[in-house]
Each structure stands twice: as C-alpha cells, then as structure tokens.
Amino acid sequence: MRILVVEDEPRIAKDISDGLTAAGYVAEVARDGEDAWFRGETENYDAIVLDLGLPRLDGLSVLKRLRAAAVTTPVLILTARDGWREKVEGIDAGADDYLTKPFRIEELLARLRAITRRAAGHASSLVSVGPLEIDTRAQSVSVDGKAVALSALEYRLLSYLVLHRGRAVSQTELLDHIHSGDSDRDTNAVEALVARLRRKLGAPVIETRRGYGYCIAADGP
Numbered sequence: 676m677r678i679l680v681v682e683d684e685p686r687i688a689k690d691i692s693d694g695l696t697a698a699g700y701v702a703e704v705a706r707d708g709e710d711a712w713f714r715g716e717t718e719n720y721d722a723i724v725l726d727l728g729l730p731r732l733d734g735l736s737v738l739k740r741l742r743a744a745a746v747t748t749p750v751l752i753l754t755a756r757d758g759w760r761e762k763v764e765g766i767d768a769g770a771d772d773y774l775t776k777p778f779r780i781e782e783l784l785a786r787l788r789a790i791t792r793r794a795a796g797h798a799s800s801l802v803s804v805g806p807l808e809i810d811t812r813a814q815s816v817s818v819d820g821k822a823v824a825l826s827a828l829e830y831r832l833l834s835y836l837v838l839h840r841g842r843a844v845s846q847t848e849l850l851d852h853i854h855s856g857d858s859d860r861d862t863n864a865v866e867a868l869v870a871r872l873r874r875k876l877g878a879p880v881i882e883t884r885r886g887y888g889y890c891i892a893a894d895g896p
C-alpha cells in the first residue's frame with residue numbers, strides 16, 4: 676500500500692513515514708499543500724494522511740480540490756487538539772477520518788487500516804478468496820488454513836491484488852504500490868516476485884493477464 680503523508684513539520688513527517696515503512700507501507704512525503712494537491716491528483720495512493728496547517732495551500736483546500744476533481748482516495752486529516760471546527764469542516768469536505776495531534780503511531784496505523792479497508796469495501800481485517808485468507812491487521816497469509824511465510828514485498832503485492840480482486844492490475848500499478856518512488860522499477864522484478872509468490876502459495880490464485888498484469892478472481896480460483 677502506498678501512502679502520501681502531507682506534513683510540513685519535518686520531525687512529525689519523519690516519524691509518520693518511519694512508522695508506515697516499519698508497518699510495511701510505502702510512504703511518500705509532501706511538505707506543502709501545492710505539492711500535496713498535485714501529487715494527490717496525478718498519482719494513485721491508497722490513502723493520504725493530511726495535516727491541515729500547511730504552507731502554500733492549507734490542507735482543507737487541498738482536500739476540497741481533490742474531492743472536486745473526483746479523487747476518492749481515503750483521507751485521514753491531522754488536526755490540532757482543540758480544533759473541533761476543523762474536524763467538522765474536514766469531514767464535511769470529504770475526509771474519511773481524523774486524528775488529533777499529538778497521537779500515537781499505532782492509532783494512526785489502526786485508522787489507516789480502517790479507512791483503506793472501508794475504501795476497498797471490506798468491514799473486517801480478514802479477507803478470504805477461495806483457499807487464500809489474508810489478515811490485513813496481522814499481515815499474515817494462509818492457504819487452506821495453513822500459514823504461509825511471505826517477505827514484506829511479497830505480502831504487499833499479494834494484499835494489493837486481494838484488495839483489488841476481480842480487477843486486472845497492471846505491472847506498472849503494482850510497481851507503484853509495492854516500491855517507493857526511487858527504487859528499482861523493473862517489470863521483470865514483478866514477474867520474478869509473482870513467480871515466487873505462486874510457488875509459496877501453492878494454489879493457482881494469481882492469474883496472468885498476458886501483456887498487461889495480474890488478477891485475483893473475486894470468487895477465488
């Protein structure tokens with residue numbers, strides 16, 4: 676999962692992005708509202724963590740512009756302790772949830788899990804497709820009830836396909852969501868990763884869409 680963190684305070688931005696990375700997310704940081712608006716509109720994120728007090732363009736305006744441009748990415752806003760008015764305005768402007776500063780990274784992670792799950796249309800952290808079951812909270816995977824040990828990268832790829840099951844996902848889209856912007860962007864690497872994943876799962880859940888990418892059928896293999 677790829678998350679855009681919009682925060683102008685470098686220490687907070689780093690804490691959030693470190694916490695997200697440690698939890699297996701790909702985190703990108705935008706430091707002002709203009710950059711956040713541009714990236715939120717042109718790139719595809721799984722969620723946006725949006726501070727409201729930002730230079731160049733405030734967070735509420737960023738949110739309103741994104742929603743006006745029909746960007747439906749789940750947004751978690753960060754508000755000041757006594758900012759009840761900005762919470763109300765934020766939710767009215769299309770925020771999915773809010774978190775009051777200061778907060779624990781664990782709470783941010785829990786809220787992100789909830790809004791990304793809701794966005795994908797699942798109410799629980801357990802998702803099963805045929806013999807495959809993944810727990811997005813524990814980040815664990817099992818096939819026919821037997822646990823399968825996956826690397827962080829393999830898990831990211833699999834969970835992305837599972838959350839978007841029933842839809843073919845291109846190799847480029849997968850690359851965007853499993854790597855940070857600066858890492859290796861070789862589609863051969865995706866093929867190798869999928870091959871390894873298929874071997875580990877041992878069940879034919881991941882279908883190839885030739886010349887395009889991969890798909891997990893909504894009702895399993």
Ligand code: CA
Nearest residue numbers: 683726728729
């Ligand atoms: Ca700020």
